[in-house]
Amino acid sequence: MPPKSKADGAKKSRAPAKRKLAEEFPPGEVLMDNAKKKWKLGSAAGQGGFGLLYLGRIQKSCRKLSSNALFCFIYQFDNGPLFSELKFYMRAAKPDLIGAWMNSRKMDYLGVPKYWGSGFHEKGGKRDRFMVMDRFGVDLQKKFEGNGKKFPRKLVLQLGLRLLDILEYIHDHEYVHADIKASNLLLSYTNPNQVCFKVPLCVGVYCIIAPSRRGDLEIMGYCMIQWLCGRLPWEDKLQDPLYVRDSKLRCRDNIDEFLKSCFPSENIPEEMKKFMQEVKALGYTDKPNYAKLRGILQQGLKTIGATDDKKLDFGVSTNGTGPPSVKTPKRKKVEEKGQSADETKGAPAKKRRAPQKKKEVNGAKKTASPGKRPAKKEAQASSEPAVKKSRGRPKKNS
Missing domain, CATH: 1.10.510.10 (Transferase(Phosphotransferase) domain 1)
Incomplete structure (x- = not known):
């Protein structure tokens, strides 16, 4: 486990951002987890700053990987931060534990990725950790x-x-x-x-x-x-x-x-x-x-006259807070000018429909773009006080 205190130690654990990734493995490589279950790797599905992501499935036969295969994440043996992540999955994301929680609350779904297994894989004198989880x-x-x-x-x-x-x-x-x-x-x-x-x-x-x-x-x-x-x-x-x-x-x-x-x-x-x-x-x-x-x-x-029907519709709507929105393609073009979606939504309809020639409209919008689009980042931190390091668990009330 990584140290519970010493902020400097935490920094050292995070410092090697350029560290070498885990070894790459060919499709068909078989890994055995700590419970002696064997997992067969498929093709590489991506990589992060600290590891490689593969499609994978439990090895039951020589059949090809199914389309709904699991993810197998492989990373360096000595990666402390990812070891902490693995501990969360092992402690709180086992299928039986999640299932019991859902049953006790009569839920049909809980969006916590399930942990299916983990272990070590040695090849060519190098040892890596791996973890198998649901595919995203x-x-x-x-x-x-x-x-x-x-x-x-x-x-x-x-x-x-x-x-x-x-x-x-x-x-x-x-x-x-x-x-x-x-x-x-x-x-x-x-x-x-x-x-x-x-x-x-x-x-x-x-x-x-x-x-x-x-x-x-x-x-x-x-x-x-x-x-x-x-x-x-x-x-x-x-x-x-x-x-x-x-x-x-x-x-x-x-x-x-x-x-x-x-x-x-x-x-x-x-x-x-x-x-x-x-x-x-x-x-x-x-x-x-x-x-x-x-x-x-x-x-x-x-x-807004709606119910939670368990269906996620990503289509553009009025949001129940104003006049109908313009169609998605037009909204995207307007936002490229640096205008917010609210400005687009609040603009008079006639002004949006006035141009007769589509090419002229597109051209005008394209040349009008100042190139100052806001950075594609999200709000990540709350207004909690800043600290160098803190244990990622809340205190329980008596």
């Missing part, structure tokens, strides 16, 4: 950008309900996520109506903020608001952490003004205001009332 699909950040940086209100509320389920499970097992963002939320490979949280690589106990359950929920609130309005007030200076921190503190202190800045030309979703107020009222070590937070989001669905 596309992440929500790609969906968000492909949808003109805006999600329908119904979808946002449904995603919020799924996230509350996941966070309650993680928190109940004495962990916090501490890196909630769209790129860490992935659709299931086998069911596009299901979304799961990827435990962030190299975060775990190596957090740059003081982690808490309240902090997770605060970041979740920022994400939902961003998905609704398209952009958060501090996104113009994401490279300045002090500015971002101070901006979030001001927003938390004055939720009404914060939401007005996010929804200047449309009605403010009442459920977002109530959600942020409920989170603000939490103490640092308080256990959140997840049922109450779910009720707030469910009331938001009722407000």
Whole structure:
């Protein structure tokens, strides 16, 4: 296990960003986990800063890998941060444990990737670790950008309900996520109506903020608001952490003004205001009332005449807060000019339809682009106080 204290030690563990990845293995390589189960590798599916990702399946025969194969993540033996991630999966993501949780709450799905096995693999005198987990699909950040940086209100509320389920499970097992963002939320490979949280690589106990359950929920609130309005007030200076921190503190202190800045030309979703107020009222070590937070989001669905039908529709909609949106292709072109989705939404319809020649419109928009698009980053940190290192588990209440 990595050390529980000594911030300098944590820095040393994270320092080798350029370290060599685990050895590459050909399709068909067989790995044996600690429970003596054999896993057969398929083709490489990608890589991160610390390891390689392969398709894989348990070896039962010589049949080819099925289309719904699992992921097998292989990384260097001495990688401390990833070893901490592995410990989370081993402790809290076993299929039986997740299944028991779901049954006790009469749930049909929980978006926590299942842990299927792990072990060591030696070849050519080199030893690597590996872990087998569920296969992921596309992440929500790609969906968000492909949808003109805006999600329908119904979808946002449904995603919020799924996230509350996941966070309650993680928190109940004495962990916090501490890196909630769209790129860490992935659709299931086998069911596009299901979304799961990827435990962030190299975060775990190596957090740059003081982690808490309240902090997770605060970041979740920022994400939902961003998905609704398209952009958060501090996104113009994401490279300045002090500015971002101070901006979030001001927003938390004055939720009404914060939401007005996010929804200047449309009605403010009442459920977002109530959600942020409920989170603000939490103490640092308080256990959140997840049922109450779910009720707030469910009331938001009722407000727009919708229900949680378990189907994730990423199509553009009015979000229940203003006039009909323009079609997705036009929205994308307008945003390339540096305009927000709100400006597009609030513009008079006649002005949007006025140009008669499509080529001229496209040309004008293309030449008008100033090339100052906001950085494609997300709000990641809450307004919790900064620390060099903190244990990634919340304190339990008596």
